[in-house]
Amino acid sequence: MGHDRYDVIIVGAGPAGSTAAKICADNNLSVALIEKGKFPGSKNMFGGSIFRPSLEEIIPDYLETAPLERKVIREVLYFMETDSVVEMGFTSFKFAQPPYNTFTVIRSRFDRWLAGIAEKAGAHLMNSTLVEDLLYEQSGPLAGKKVVGVILEDGQKIYSDIVILAEGAMADLTRKAGLRKKNSTDLFTLYVKELIALPEEVINARFNLEKDEGMNIGMVGYPTAGAIGKGGIWVNKDTISIIVGAYLNQLIKNGLNPYQLLCRLKEHPSIKRLIEGGITVQYMSKIIPKGGYDNIPELFDDGVLVAGDAAMLVSGRHGTDAAMLSGKYAAETAVQAKARGDFSKKALSAYEGKINNSFFYQNLKINRKAADYYKKYPDTDYLISKTLNEITFEFFKEGSQTRDEKIEMILEKLKQIQPPVKTIKDFYNAALNWRFY
Amino acid sequence: MSAFGKNKENPLKYVKIKVAAESHIKIKDKNPCIDKCENKPCTYYCPARVFSWSGEKQAIIVDYSRCIECGACPWGCPYDNIYWEFPPGGYGVHYEI
Numbered sequence: 001m002g003h004d005r006y007d008v009i010i011v012g013a014g015p016a017g018s019t020a021a022k023i024c025a026d027n028n029l030s031v032a033l034i035e036k037g038k039f040p041g042s043k044n045m046f047g048g049s050i051f052r053p054s055l056e057e058i059i060p061d062y063l064e065t066a067p068l069e070r071k072v073i074r075e076v077l078y079f080m081e082t083d084s085v086v087e088m089g090f091t092s093f094k095f096a097q098p099p100y101n102t103f104t105v106i107r108s109r110f111d112r113w114l115a116g117i118a119e120k121a122g123a124h125l126m127n128s129t130l131v132e133d134l135l136y137e138q139s140g141p142l143a144g145k146k147v148v149g150v151i152l153e154d155g156q157k158i159y160s161d162i163v164i165l166a167e168g169a170m171a172d173l174t175r176k177a178g179l180r181k182k183n184s185t186d187l188f189t190l191y192v193k194e195l196i197a198l199p200e201e202v203i204n205a206r207f208n209l210e211k212d213e214g215m216n217i218g219m220v221g222y223p224t225a226g227a228i229g230k231g232g233i234w235v236n237k238d239t240i241s242i243i244v245g246a247y248l249n250q251l252i253k254n255g256l257n258p259y260q261l262l263c264r265l266k267e268h269p270s271i272k273r274l275i276e277g278g279i280t281v282q283y284m285s286k287i288i289p290k291g292g293y294d295n296i297p298e299l300f301d302d303g304v305l306v307a308g309d310a311a312m313l314v315s316g317r318h319g320t321d322a323a324m325l326s327g328k329y330a331a332e333t334a335v336q337a338k339a340r341g342d343f344s345k346k347a348l349s350a351y352e353g354k355i356n357n358s359f360f361y362q363n364l365k366i367n368r369k370a371a372d373y374y375k376k377y378p379d380t381d382y383l384i385s386k387t388l389n390e391i392t393f394e395f396f397k398e399g400s401q402t403r404d405e406k407i408e409m410i411l412e413k414l415k416q417i418q419p420p421v422k423t424i425k426d427f428y429n430a431a432l433n434w435r436f437y
Numbered sequence: 438m439s440a441f442g443k444n445k446e447n448p449l450k451y452v453k454i455k456v457a458a459e460s461h462i463k464i465k466d467k468n469p470c471i472d473k474c475e476n477k478p479c480t481y482y483c484p485a486r487v488f489s490w491s492g493e494k495q496a497i498i499v500d501y502s503r504c505i506e507c508g509a510c511p512w513g514c515p516y517d518n519i520y521w522e523f524p525p526g527g528y529g530v531h532y533e534i
Binding site: 036037038041042043044045106107108109127128129130152153169170172182183184185187188190192194195239248251252255256257258259263280281282283284285286287 | 446448449451452476478481482484485505506507508509512513515517521522523525526527529530531532533534
């Protein structure tokens with residue numbers, strides 16, 4: 001059984017919460033880490049991969065114990081059409097050597113491991129526990145405003161100097177506290193995923209990988225049937241993660257069911273052969289908060305800090321590492337506040353400064369315009385994919401034309417798709433943003 | 438209602454869910470579903486097909502036991518008419534791998 005008072009209560013044992021818990025505990029704060037699932041990670045999903053720099057920053061000896069699937073040595077982008085693919089990729093065998101670059105990971109294992117580290121540092125992990133609401137101070141100058149703890153679903157009250165909300169994308173408590181507005185449909189993407197089991201040797205042969213080497217395929221065009229979104233494959237040890245998803249408002253507008261998109265993607269000839277004979281062992285789905293720079297909620301108030309997906313810090317491919325780093329900054333802020341004995345909004349504002357200086361926040365700022373571009377021209381990815389496939393097809397198709405006739409025909413094809421100026425603009429914007437949006 | 442699309446496969450057979458006694462999802466008001474909502478998008482964007490339209494009952498039927506907690510439904514409803522909360526601690530979807 002736990003206590004009814006801690007220095008810090010952390011809601012949610014995902015990457016942000018467990019990181020915060022570990023750092024608070026390392027600094028001798030008493031920590032309750034509250035998780036609604038049966039164990040940390042049991043309700044979590046991403047593609048996905050973990051990036052080495054942030055992981056190493058938080059757990060320097062991660063290599064010894066982290067449940068990493070494979071070291072990613074190859075990143076490939078597929079521009080897909082119904083019966084063709086233009087591939088762009090990069091392989092570096094340096095990434096197979098220390099210090100490595102990114103790792104494929106399965107969240108139910110990774111989150112459980114990270115929470116275990118927080119527990120070892122001294123945090124008190126409470127599984128299968130749902131927080132109903134925040135507790136506010138009943139008297140004094142901050143009456144009704146300062147957060148002083150949480151109320152659990154069974155009515156039990158637990159008190160603390162600071163509550164760190166690392167509750168994930170739904171952010172119920174963050175919204176109840178008035179820190180996050182009611183969000184609209186276009187601020188979320190919705191992804192579905194299947195985990196498909198295949199023998200390790202089969203995976204290695206099929207993806208041209210050696211033992212422990214992994215890869216990631218990003219896919220645009222065909223997978224989302226016209227909606228802005230992506231497909232993806234991550235190669236794990238003896239499973240393959242396959243995902244597809246898009247902006248929720250676009251799925252709705254286009255009448256799309258994400259599971260049907262996944263089934264359709266699995267049938268594409270270039271994908272089918274990669275997963276052939278595999279056994280599906282898990283189906284999962286999750287929204288990703290993609291509000292961007294303009295929709296970051298209030299990150300702090302009297303006695304409370306918001307971290308991870310609840311803080312809408314996802315920037316392009318950076319979600320989990322932004323979560324872990326925000327958890328770290330929240331913990332550092334809590335440790336400083338505890339040392340000074342001041343948990344007011346003003347004392348906690350140091351957190352915002354740390355977030356504002358981070359690379360993921362800066363990227364959110366830079367990508368503000370990219371998000372607008374995609375909102376204005378939702379068919380950009382589709383058009384780029386179609387254009388690339390059509391001109392590449394003509395380029396490789398053998399005929400009996402002269403060189404000039406061939407160039408003429410390719411230019412004619414380009415004009416048919418859309419005005420060439422728009423095509424140039426689309427490619428320019430894609431080049432600027434494809435890794436980040 | 439359990440099948441998705443043409444291939445008739447039900448992906449929920451790969452999902453472990455500990456179903457709570459009470460629903461964590463509610464339609465706030467049945468009227469917008471009848472009067473205003475033409476396309477009833479919850480019946481197709483939900484990746485677990487929790488929502489279905491019953492012509493007979495003139496209402497959206499909510500099968501909360503199918504929910505995999507993606508979190509899309511409250512944001513996707515055009516009339517802000519879906520109440521969704523997490524199932525009680527330890528209940529709901531559970532990914533072991």
